[in-house]
Every structure is written in structure tokens, then in C-alpha cells.
Amino acid sequence: MRKIRIIDTSLRDGMHAISHQLTPAQMGALAAGLDSAGLDTIEVGHGDGLGGSSMQYGFSRASDREYLAAVGKAVKKAKIDILLIPGIGTIEDLKSVMEFGVKTVRVTTHVTEADVGEQHIGFAKKNGLEAVGFLMMCHMVSPEKVAEQAKLFESFGADYINVADSAGAMLPKDAADRIRAVKAAVSVPVGFHAHNNLGLAIGNVLAAIEAGADVVDGSVRGFGGGAGNAQLEVLVAVLKRLGYETGIDLYKIMDVAAELFDPILPRPQVVSNDALAIGYAGAYSSFLLHAQRAAEKFGVDSRDILIELGRRKVVGGQEDLIIDVAIDLAKAKGRAV
Amino acid sequence: MSKTLRTAVLGPGNIGIDLMLKLLRSPQHEVVLMAGIDPESEGLKIAASKGIATSLEGVQGILSLGNIDIVYDATGAKPHLIHAPLLKAAGIFTVDLTPAAVGPYVVPSVNIDEHLGTAMNVNLITCGGQATIPIVYGISRVTPVEYAEIVATISSRSAGPGTRKNIDEFTQTTRRGLEVIGGAKKAKAIIVLNPAEPPILMRNTIYTKCDTSKIDAIVKSVEDIAAAVRQYVPGYRLKVAPYADGDRVVTMIEVTGAGDYLPTYSGNLDIITAAAVAVGERYAQFTGKAVMK
Numbered sequence: 001m002r003k004i005r006i007i008d009t010s011l012r013d014g015m016h017a018i019s020h021q022l023t024p025a026q027m028g029a030l031a032a033g034l035d036s037a038g039l040d041t042i043e044v045g046h047g048d049g050l051g052g053s054s055m056q057y058g059f060s061r062a063s064d065r066e067y068l069a070a071v072g073k074a075v076k077k078a079k080i081d082i083l084l085i086p087g088i089g090t091i092e093d094l095k096s097v098m099e100f101g102v103k104t105v106r107v108t109t110h111v112t113e114a115d116v117g118e119q120h121i122g123f124a125k126k127n128g129l130e131a132v133g134f135l136m137m138c139h140m141v142s143p144e145k146v147a148e149q150a151k152l153f154e155s156f157g158a159d160y161i162n163v164a165d166s167a168g169a170m171l172p173k174d175a176a177d178r179i180r181a182v183k184a185a186v187s188v189p190v191g192f193h194a195h196n197n198l199g200l201a202i203g204n205v206l207a208a209i210e211a212g213a214d215v216v217d218g219s220v221r222g223f224g225g226g227a228g229n230a231q232l233e234v235l236v237a238v239l240k241r242l243g244y245e246t247g248i249d250l251y252k253i254m255d256v257a258a259e260l261f262d263p264i265l266p267r268p269q270v271v272s273n274d275a276l277a278i279g280y281a282g283a284y285s286s287f288l289l290h291a292q293r294a295a296e297k298f299g300v301d302s303r304d305i306l307i308e309l310g311r312r313k314v315v316g317g318q319e320d321l322i323i324d325v326a327i328d329l330a331k332a333k334g335r336a337v
Numbered sequence: 338m339s340k341t342l343r344t345a346v347l348g349p350g351n352i353g354i355d356l357m358l359k360l361l362r363s364p365q366h367e368v369v370l371m372a373g374i375d376p377e378s379e380g381l382k383i384a385a386s387k388g389i390a391t392s393l394e395g396v397q398g399i400l401s402l403g404n405i406d407i408v409y410d411a412t413g414a415k416p417h418l419i420h421a422p423l424l425k426a427a428g429i430f431t432v433d434l435t436p437a438a439v440g441p442y443v444v445p446s447v448n449i450d451e452h453l454g455t456a457m458n459v460n461l462i463t464c465g466g467q468a469t470i471p472i473v474y475g476i477s478r479v480t481p482v483e484y485a486e487i488v489a490t491i492s493s494r495s496a497g498p499g500t501r502k503n504i505d506e507f508t509q510t511t512r513r514g515l516e517v518i519g520g521a522k523k524a525k526a527i528i529v530l531n532p533a534e535p536p537i538l539m540r541n542t543i544y545t546k547c548d549t550s551k552i553d554a555i556v557k558s559v560e561d562i563a564a565a566v567r568q569y570v571p572g573y574r575l576k577v578a579p580y581a582d583g584d585r586v587v588t589m590i591e592v593t594g595a596g597d598y599l600p601t602y603s604g605n606l607d608i609i610t611a612a613a614v615a616v617g618e619r620y621a622q623f624t625g626k627a628v629m630k
Contacts, residue, residue, distance in 0.1 A: 056544070112493060118501075314533075318370060323577075324542075324577065
């Protein structure tokens with residue numbers, strides 16, 4: 001039976017959906033639940049990774065160190081994973097949390113910019129951590145381009161390459177084509193990270209697995225940016241039906257969802273109109289709440305902001321452009337700003 | 338009276354080439370050498386085509402040529418840590434365009450004269466620092482800035498291998514510059530690369546936590562300092578003038594380059610190379626006075 005490694009992103013991507021306001025105690029309790037359900041790897045921290053707490057992305061309730069300390073204490077078996085986006089977080093930030101049992105670092109860049117992660121992959125490897133080359137917004141370029149950047153990450157020493165549909169804009173064929181191209185280009189395992197903005201997260205993950213993906217991300221109840229990620233407990237059930245081994249106990253993960261996650265979710269993780277606009281336009285999933293706030297402040301339609309951001313080919317991390325676009329749209333409508 | 342400085346540029350990458358083209362127009366500079374280490378370097382070819390001597394010996398090429406008044410180092414943070422003591426031992430004034438930050442920080446619109454009489458090495462922080470520190474300074478001279486955060490977004494095409502390998506140093510040095518020169522009590526810097534075609538202009542967002550009731554005085558002060566930056570970077574403009582948003586002030590700037598080497602979208606090159614030339618021209622005046630004494 002083929003084994004699929006599942007990485008839970010509820011406690012990192014889910015932070016986008018709660019404006020990074022989980023407490024360390026909540027994060028520790030949720031991580032303990034995930035660990036007991038048999039998760040292989042649990043990613044935690046601010047939605048934008050180490051150093052993400054900021055005016056640009058929103059301040060998190062606690063510091064990276066406070067979250068990692070809580071999770072480090074709570075998790076017994078699973079690998080603790082953190083995201084590091086060069087340009088936002090640094091090797092210094094990584095050093096500051098290593099003592100809490102971090103095992104995996106996902107070094108994350110825009111799909112065309114893998115070379116900004118060379119230092120960080122090198123540092124992680126030198127310090128005995130699993131280093132992952134994580135390519136964001138892979139819908140924006142051809143499968144060949146994704147493969148080229150994946151090879152760069154492999155050359156820096158990445159242990160596996162993750163293809164992310166950060167905008168939730170891919171159709172199943174888009175996911176499969178990119179995974180196939182990367183599989184053909186590198187000799188390390190390949191992963192896939194989905195968003196459900198077009199309602200296709202589970203389908204895209206399946207397409208990725210059929211195309212050869214070895215690792216996939218999911219989050220409990222889909223808790224994540226935009227319309228969220230591939231819903232973890234659903235994914236576990238579907239993969240069981242298809243005969244894949246995940247190591248996760250279906251009933252336990254369902255119980256974790258109902259008992260631990262449902263009470264803290266700020267809203268049901270559905271494909272809202274704004275999330276749909278993100279997927280349709282190919283904008284970054286974590287823009288959702290930022291665009292809604294800017295729409296209210298400047299009196300414009302949040303969907304117009306998101307569609308315009310997609311049209312301008314805005315990349316992950318450009319939350320400040322949301323304000324800029326909202327101001328431009330308000331001016332075009334003849335409103336005083 | 339100012340003297341003409343015998344000038345060498347170290348590091349023929351995007352920044353070094355753009356800088357060289359600006360120095361060739363500066364009456365206070367005579368560019369006598371472009372030094373690199375890669376025989377295939379585009380910058381060495383361009384230098385040769387302008388009749389400038391080139392060297393493949395890097396910093397050693399400069400030291401063995403001798404009789405150099407000023408060196409501009411546009412390599413990278415790690416190489417500059419090697420170059421700085423060698424240039425200092427040779428008694429050559431050095432303008433450091435890497436985020437190595439060996440010498441004191443200089444932002445021409447804020448503190449151009451502070452170190453020119455004393456330091457043998459001055460550091461220009463980063464392109465993001467040159468673009469955003471004047472704004473934070475403009476606000477902190479009106480009212481204390483508890484926290485400043487900047488986001489610099491530059492086109493992928495204008496970020497060469499040096500910038501990419503130094504991305505941690507970029508954020509750390511910019512952050513310290515925002516505190517030391519900008520006057521913020523605490524700071525954070527973020528850089529984002531955007532590969533869109535046609536390439537985007539360099540844009541920067543500056544968030545400052547401060548007393549927003551002083552917004553009118555803040556706007557006036559920021560407009561004044563932006564005008565001072567425009568003296569050496571004509572394409573520097575307020576995209577969104579400072580506005581109060583709760584307990585913070587948000588300002589956005591855009592920088593159109595002069596198009597000397599890379600096209601005008603590369604305002605991030607101009608802002609630091611133009612600052613470098615401004616420092617050199619001012620240094621020439623200092624040196625000229627010294628000569629007259």
C-alpha cells in the first residue's frame with residue numbers, strides 16, 4: 001500500500017483565518033490533538049511564517065518563541081514544522097526557535113524566486129533539520145518553470161519540493177501537470193499544498209497524488225487562508241477509500257475536529273464570494289480578510305479589489321498593495337479618500 | 338573648491354554598472370577602474386566599452402593600481418567584510434553599497450555630513466533603507482515613532498544575485514537603519530520580489546506607529562524630506578501621502594529609475610547608486626577644503 005505523508009497546516013495557514021490570534025495555549029492543545037490522531041508533521045506559527053507578525057500581515061497574539069515553546073511541550077511524536085519566507089523571516093528568527101524541537105523548515109519563495117532561499121536551506125541542512133523548498137503561487141507559471149525552480153531548490157539541498165497552489169486557482173489538470181513536471185525533474189519527494197477557493201482542494205490533492213505527489217498538506221475543517229486548505233479529515237477518509245496509507249486514525253481526527261477545532265473556528269470555512277473571487281482571479285489566499293477590511297475602509301467592493309490584485313499579478317506577501325488598489329478603485333469611483 | 342576624485346568601482350553587477358554610468362556624469366569623479374572577478378561579467382565589458390580600465394583581481398586590482406581616492410563597493414555583504422579592512426589599511430575612503438554595515442550609516446537627505454570628516458568607510462544601508470528611512474525620519478522629527486515597519490517591493494529583474502544571496506542582511510540592516518537614522522524606537526523591514534512583466538516600479542510602504550493627531554505636521558515634514566530626496570533621485574515620489582489609520586500613519590512611495598543601466602522600473606538601483614554619487618560629491622568638497630588648508 002502506497003504511503004502518503006500528510007502535513008497539517010491548520011496551525012499555520014489557519015492563522016490567516018483568525019487574524020493570527022490563536023493563543024499559545026490553544027495552539028499547544030490543538031497540536032497535541034493532531035499528534036494523538038497520528039499526524040506525521042504539524043506546521044505551526046504565524047500564517048506568514050517566522051517573523052510574520054507585523055503591521056503588513058497582522059500581529060500575532062504571541063511571539064514565534066511562545067508558540068513554538070507551547071507546541072514543543074505538547075507534541076510527542078509528530079515532527080514540528082515551521083514556514084520561513086525569506087524577505088520576511090531570517091536565519092536569526094530560525095535560530096531563535098530551534099531549541100523547541102523544530103524538525104522541519106519549509107523555506108518558501110514565490111515560484112520564480114527559489115534562489116532567495118539558498119542560504120536558508122543551507123543553514124537548515126547544516127543544523128540537521130529537514131529542509132523543504134516550498135514554491136508559492138505555482139498556478140502563475142508553466143509546469144516547466146515550476147520544474148526549473150524545483151531543481152534549483154534541490155541543488156541547494158532541499159529534502160523535498162513542495163508545489164503550492166497558494167491562490168486556490170488550479171484545476172485538477174493544472175495540479176497534475178505541475179507535479180508530473182517536478183517529479184520528472186528532481187529525485188527528491190514532491191509535495192502539494194491546496195486551497196479550496198474554487199472548491200477543488202480535495203480533487204486537486206488527488207490529482208497531485210495520482211501524478212506522483214508523495215506529500216500533501218491538509219488542515220482540519222479546512223482551516224486556512226481564503227476558503228482554506230484541503231480538509232484533512234475528509235482527505236484521510238478519501239485516501240483510505242483509495243487504499244493509501246496515511247498513519248492517521250479517521251475517527252480520532254474527526255473527534256479532534258469536532259471537539260478541539262469547532263469551538264475556536266471564527267466562522268465556518270466555506271467558499272465565500274471573496275474566496276471564490278481569489279481563486280477565480282488567482283490572487284493570494286491570505287488577502288481575504290485584508291481585502292474585506294480595505295473594502296470597508298475605502299467604500300469599494302472587496303471582489304473588485306481581489307480581481308484587480310489578480311490582474312496586476314500581485315504575489316504572496318504584497319498585502320500593502322491591497323490598500324493601494326482600494327484607494328485607486330475609490331478614486332475611480334469619485335470618492336474622496 | 339572640490340577636487341576630482343580618482344574613483345574605482347568594485348563589483349560590476351547591476352548596482353555597480355548603474356553606479357558607474359552615474360559617476361561618468363559626475364564632474365567630481367574620474368572613474369579609473371572597474372574591478373570584478375568574473376571574466377564573463379557584463380559590467381566589465383560595459384566598463385571597457387566606456388574606456389575604463391578593468392581588473393579581474395577584485396579588491397587586489399584596486400590596491401595594486403594605487404593612487405585611488407574613493408572606492409565604491411557594490412559586491413555583497415560577505416565580500417565587503419574582507420574588502421573593508423584592506424581598503425582601510427590602504428587609506429582609501431570607501432562607500433559601501435552592500436548591507437555589510439562596517440561603517441556608519443549615511444542617508445544623504447538625513448545625515449550626509451555627519452561622518453564625512455571622520456569615517457573612512459560609510460555604509461548606504463540598502464535600497465529599501467535609502468527609500469524609506471527619509472520618511473521615518475520626516476515623521477520622527479515631528480513626533481516620536483514607537484515602531485516603524487517598511488515593505489519594499491522590487492521587480493525580480495532588478496534583483497541580481499548579490500541582492501538575492503543577501504536577503505537576510507537586507508532586512509536586518511534596513512531594520513537597524515530605520516532605528517539609528519530614521520529615529521524609530523523599534524523597526525522591522527520586509528522585502529518582496531515580484532516577477533510581473535512588464536516589471537513593476539520599486540514601491541515601498543511605510544507604517545509608523547505614532548501620535549496620529551499630528552498628521553498635518555507629519556504630511557508637511559514628509560513632503561519636505563521627499564523633496565530633499567528628489568534632489569538626488571528625481572523619480573522619488575509619494576504614491577500615497579501620509580494618512581492616519583488608527584494609531585499608525587501609512588505612507589507609500591514609488592521610485593522611477595533614471596534608466597541608466599536597467600530600465601526605469603529599477604528605481605531600487607537608482608535610489609542607492611544616486612545616494613552613493615551624492616555622498617562622493619559631498620566628500621569631494623570636504624577633501625577639497627582639506628587640500629586648500
